Amino acid sequence: MGNSRKIRSSEITNENTFLNRRAFLRGGLLVGTVAATGLGYRFLNPPPAKTVATSDIEGIKKSLESNLKDVQTPLTDIANYNNYYEFSTSKTAVASRAEKLQTRPWTVVIDGLVKKPKVVGIEDLLKFDQEERIYRFRCVEGWSMVIPWVGFPLKKLIDKVEPLSRAKYAAFQTFYPGANPTDKEVKLPEGDNGMQSSLFAGISFPYVEGLRLDEALHPLTLLATGIYGKELPNQNGAPIRLVVPWKYGFKNIKSVVRITLTDKQPPTTWNVSAPGEYGFYSNVNPEVDHPRWSQATERRIGEFRRRKTEIFNGYGEDVAELYNGMDLKRLF
Amino acid sequence: MEAQIPKTYLMNDAKFYKVLVFVNFLVPLSLLSWDAYFNQLGANPVEFFLRTTGVLTLSSLLLTLAITPLRKMFGWNGLTKFRRMAGLYAFFYGCLHLITYSIFDKSLDLGAIISDVWERPFIAFGMIGLTLMFPLAITSTNKMIKRLGGKQWQRLHRLIYVTAILGVIHFYLIQKSDFTYPILFGLALAALLGYRIDAKYGSGAKKKSA
Numbered sequence: 422m423g424n425s426r427k428i429r430s431s432e433i434t435n436e437n438t439f440l441n442r443r444a445f446l447r448g449g450l451l452v453g454t455v456a457a458t459g460l461g462y463r464f465l466n467p468p469p470a471k472t473v474a475t476s477d478i479e480g481i482k483k484s485l486e487s488n489l490k491d492v493q494t495p496l497t498d499i500a501n502y503n504n505y506y507e508f509s510t511s512k513t514a515v516a517s518r519a520e521k522l523q524t525r526p527w528t529v530v531i532d533g534l535v536k537k538p539k540v541v542g543i544e545d546l547l548k549f550d551q552e553e554r555i556y557r558f559r560c561v562e563g564w565s566m567v568i569p570w571v572g573f574p575l576k577k578l579i580d581k582v583e584p585l586s587r588a589k590y591a592a593f594q595t596f597y598p599g600a601n602p603t604d605k606e607v608k609l610p611e612g613d614n615g616m617q618s619s620l621f622a623g624i625s626f627p628y629v630e631g632l633r634l635d636e637a638l639h640p641l642t643l644l645a646t647g648i649y650g651k652e653l654p655n656q657n658g659a660p661i662r663l664v665v666p667w668k669y670g671f672k673n674i675k676s677v678v679r680i681t682l683t684d685k686q687p688p689t690t691w692n693v694s695a696p697g698e699y700g701f702y703s704n705v706n707p708e709v710d711h712p713r714w715s716q717a718t719e720r721r722i723g724e725f726r727r728r729k730t731e732i733f734n735g736y737g738e739d740v741a742e743l744y745n746g747m748d749l750k751r752l753f
Numbered sequence: 754m755e756a757q758i759p760k761t762y763l764m765n766d767a768k769f770y771k772v773l774v775f776v777n778f779l780v781p782l783s784l785l786s787w788d789a790y791f792n793q794l795g796a797n798p799v800e801f802f803l804r805t806t807g808v809l810t811l812s813s814l815l816l817t818l819a820i821t822p823l824r825k826m827f828g829w830n831g832l833t834k835f836r837r838m839a840g841l842y843a844f845f846y847g848c849l850h851l852i853t854y855s856i857f858d859k860s861l862d863l864g865a866i867i868s869d870v871w872e873r874p875f876i877a878f879g880m881i882g883l884t885l886m887f888p889l890a891i892t893s894t895n896k897m898i899k900r901l902g903g904k905q906w907q908r909l910h911r912l913i914y915v916t917a918i919l920g921v922i923h924f925y926l927i928q929k930s931d932f933t934y935p936i937l938f939g940l941a942l943a944a945l946l947g948y949r950i951d952a953k954y955g956s957g958a959k960k961k962s963a
Contacts, residue, residue: 440763443763444763447763447769450773451772451773451776454773454777455776455777455780458777458780458781459780459784462780462781462784463784466784466805468793469793469795494796497796498795498796499796501795501796502795502796502797506930506931510929510930510931510933512796513795562929564797564800621931621933622930622931623928623929623930623931623932624930694930695930710872712873713873713875713926713927714873715869715872720797720799720800722796722797725799725857726860727858727860
């Protein structure tokens with residue numbers, strides 16, 4: 422206390438001022454920390470992005486397959502709940518990150534065991550008769566949607582390149598910077614397009630998928646160019662993607678740049694990543710559980726209670742014959 | 754001489770800081786409920802609610818476990834006052850997590866829950882971890898501490914280490930391919946447990962006895 426000087430009574434803070442200041446500081450502390458905690462929460466759980474409007478697709482034909490009576494999933498849900506690991510492993514973060522993806526110019530290479538390999542521009546792919554197909558979509562994670570796709574049967578494109586009789590499988594590849602086809606006529610957007618590295622996704626890129634040729638040629642198998650009458654939003658696999666409604670969602674490869682017909686079963690990304698969890702076929706099957714979750718039921722987006730999952734996602738009448746004599750438990 | 758602080762309408766500091774911490778722990782739940790009420794939880798609200806309550810449980814557990822190391826390293830002795838609250842919040846968010854799973858994922862079908870625990874290791878890890886928190890929550894009162902005696906109580910409450918480890922494994926096993934978050938939680942937990950092991954057996958213990 423040696424160097425302290427005497428405090429004059431006029432210097433002593435008046436009791437009320439002291440308490441008021443204290444109350445004020447506490448109020449500030451409370452508001453400040455609550456705001457910080459709240460902002461931290463919001464940073465980790467951002468509100469869903471607005472759905473970017475895409476252009477209309479003209480002259481869509483309503484096909485017989487459109488008779489599905491299920492309630493269609495709203496576009497905001499379809500466009501804000503996406504597995505597209507090239508952008509993010511968070512389903513709600515994909516939409517905003519995928520805004521950077523350029524989808525013009527775009528070409529798809531169709532080669533391999535075919536008589537007439539081709540490089541087809543997206544403009545020409547959009548010239549195929551576009552039909553609406555309302556399909557159930559079942560994700561391996563146990564949720565499902567009902568999606569009014571626009572597109573055309575993959576068969577129409579494959580027929581144009583005239584497959585050789587040796588061709589037994591079709592292999593597909595997603596756009597990925599540094600791994601795209603470089604054939605002469607290929608025209609694809611340059612740059613990184615906002616896609617992240619494999620390291621963070623935990624699966625290898627480019628994403629690849631495959632079908633048996635008879636699956637690829639099945640009338641239900643679609644190359645989709647749109648949803649709800651408009652071109653695909655980027656996060657849903659613009660500008661063109663595969664839709665195979667009786668298989669789990671990850672078979673429905675997005676933003677396709679190459680289709681190659683082969684005589685050997687092609688590698689598929691999730692099967693390579695975890696062969697015990699994801700098979701080549703990956704037909705929707707309530708009897709074959711994924712090791713970490715049951716496939717017996719699913720949550721339809723928009724519903725609270727889970728519903729029973731149907732074999733082949735309810736398309737058994739059309740596709741079961743493709744698998745006659747096959748042990749679906751072993752070849753899952 | 755210290756000035757006498759007059760009796761006032763203001764609560765004392767200790768009480769105020771408890772309220773402060775209590776309110777902050779409630780912020781995530783408030784925002785979660787707000788979003789749920791206004792239907793802003795996204796396309797799959799149940800999955801979002803389940804995942805968020807799970808992450809909040811793990812975060813609260815890590816905060817509880819961070820108190821002792823922080824206190825010892827920086828001499829912030831006041832932190833001990835919040836340890837019980839943090840632990841009880843971990844328990845509370847864990848219960849919300851379990852309730853969400855039982856009602857919305859399993860429709861309260863006990864048979865389905867049991868077979869889920871039986872067939873899927875990650876569910877079993879989560880269930881065991883959460884179950885171990887019950888005795889800790891029940892014995893968290895001053896009365897129970899007295900009744901058990903400090904030593905016994907402390908020994909029992911080391912179960913939180915098991916809960917936290919099982920919790921991180923549970924989180925890791927549910928991931929499909931991106932393990933970033935479970936690894937971050939795992940590293941934080943390893944640091945917090947490592948500090949304790951070091952304090953007891955390693956260089957920390959030697960320093961003390963020297």
